Amino acid sequence: MTDIFTPWRLGRLEIPNRVVRSATWEGMAEPDGTPTQETALLTAGLAEGGVGLIITGFAYVSPHGKALMGQTGAYIDAMVGPLTRISDAVHKSGGLVSIQLVHAGGQTKAAWIGRQPLGPSAMRNPALDQDVEGLSQGQIEDIVEDFALAAARSKAAGFDAVQLHGAHGYLLSQFLSPFTNRREDEYGGDAEGRSRLTWQVYRAVRDAVGPGFPVFIKLNSTDGIEGGLTLEDALICARGLDQAGIDAIEVSGGVPYAGKKSPSRLVKEPAQEGYFLENAKVVKAAVKCPIIVVGGWRSRQRIEEALDQVDAVSICRPLVRQPDLVNQWKAGSREPAQCVSCGGCFATARNGHLACKVLQDKEA
Numbered sequence: 396m397t398d399i400f401t402p403w404r405l406g407r408l409e410i411p412n413r414v415v416r417s418a419t420w421e422g423m424a425e426p427d428g429t430p431t432q433e434t435a436l437l438t439a440g441l442a443e444g445g446v447g448l449i450i451t452g453f454a455y456v457s458p459h460g461k462a463l464m465g466q467t468g469a470y471i472d473a474m475v476g477p478l479t480r481i482s483d484a485v486h487k488s489g490g491l492v493s494i495q496l497v498h499a500g501g502q503t504k505a506a507w508i509g510r511q512p513l514g515p516s517a518m519r520n521p522a523l524d525q526d527v528e529g530l531s532q533g534q535i536e537d538i539v540e541d542f543a544l545a546a547a548r549s550k551a552a553g554f555d556a557v558q559l560h561g562a563h564g565y566l567l568s569q570f571l572s573p574f575t576n577r578r579e580d581e582y583g584g585d586a587e588g589r590s591r592l593t594w595q596v597y598r599a600v601r602d603a604v605g606p607g608f609p610v611f612i613k614l615n616s617t618d619g620i621e622g623g624l625t626l627e628d629a630l631i632c633a634r635g636l637d638q639a640g641i642d643a644i645e646v647s648g649g650v651p652y653a654g655k656k657s658p659s660r661l662v663k664e665p666a667q668e669g670y671f672l673e674n675a676k677v678v679k680a681a682v683k684c685p686i687i688v689v690g691g692w693r694s695r696q697r698i699e700e701a702l703d704q705v706d707a708v709s710i711c712r713p714l715v716r717q718p719d720l721v722n723q724w725k726a727g728s729r730e731p732a733q734c735v736s737c738g739g740c741f742a743t744a745r746n747g748h749l750a751c752k753v754l755q756d757k758e759a
């Protein structure tokens with residue numbers, strides 16, 4: 396078994412332990428995407444709690460790529476100053492922080508972005524009951540540039556790394572999936588065509604931040620739906636990214652309309668922890684870069700068993716409830732996380748203040 400407190404590397408970054416905070420939408424930003432002091436404090440709290448690498452909530456790269464209310468933006472130069480508040484606060488607390496960059500594509504509402512959402516192909520988004528318009532080649536090129544510019548801003552704002560969101564049914568994941576990508580041009584068709592946009596975004600981001608800056612991706616390994624992305628397809632995308640020099644892949648899965656196979660699943664017993672580990676092992680065998688795996692980690696025992704097969708694990712919901720979970724384990728505790736995976740924290744983010752709903756209800 397590998398001890399959680401064994402350092403590892405993400406590109407040039409030395410990370411002191413194997414627990415990463417997986418990206419978690421905070422709902423705390425101003426309506427124009429400006430991150431608030433509250434976002435900075437929440438993120439710094441995770442550094443104080445001992446998390447090795449913190450990934451922020453997803454930040455949108457263009458106004459049309461906004462997915463949810465209170466989401467942080469990285470779409471204009473004016474955000475560099477406010478974004479610096481987050482990186483500064485984390486660094487003062489001795490931590491490392493990556494931004495997560497996203498374009499929502501067709502997984503958003505016209506009412507939130509002021510126009511009909513844009514995705515790989517014209518269709519109705521089943522999760523949001525929203526019509527989606529197909530992107531033109533010119534619009535795709537603009538989005539590639541939007542990612543590159545947002546990455547450059549993130550680097551200027553002092554983040555230690557940039558993570559691309561290639562999971563959970565957002566734009567890159569929509570392109571990867573044959574369920575949402577029905578294009579007949581070079582961006583559609585076989586797994587290689589469907590991976591093309593993700594590869595182009597990675598290369599543009601790499602050019603924008605330079606060769607030494609850590610860039611990684613959260614990638615769906617399966618959509619968990621009939622006619623969606625398969626592990627075989629995901630491997631083709633992962634291999635291409637690896638060959639192009641990506642610094643790590645965080646393996647996830649699921650889309651919001653996948654029911655019980657959605658990204659944030661229920662975990663009632665240790666055997667259900669790490670529900671993407673089997674997929675992550677297959678990705679690990681296919682690439683050279685480090686592999687992080689997210690999804691249902693609750694106990695130190697299960698995490699340490701997994702660390703024999705992957706490089707790190709990432710955690711979202713348990714750290715909403717216990718931001719100091721890692722420090723508790725460091726102090727010798729073997730207690731599992733208290734999180735019950737109810738997903739109530741999603742509703743709190745919708746109300747503008749990410750928190751554990753179970754604790755909130757107890758205190759009320």
Ligand SMILES: Cc1cc2nc3c(=O)[nH]c(=O)nc-3n(C[C@H](O)[C@H](O)[C@H](O)COP(=O)(O)O)c2cc1C
Pocket residue numbers: 417418419420421451452453495560562563613647658659660689690691692709710711712713738740741742744
């Ligand atoms: C409140 C909330 C916000 C989330 N925000 C994001 C996000 O911004 N980006 C992302 O990639 N995943 C997001 N997720 C998914 C988680 O990062 C993670 O993949 C999933 O919850 C499974 O991990 P867990 O069992 O440790 O919670 C979010 C999940 C929740 C519950």
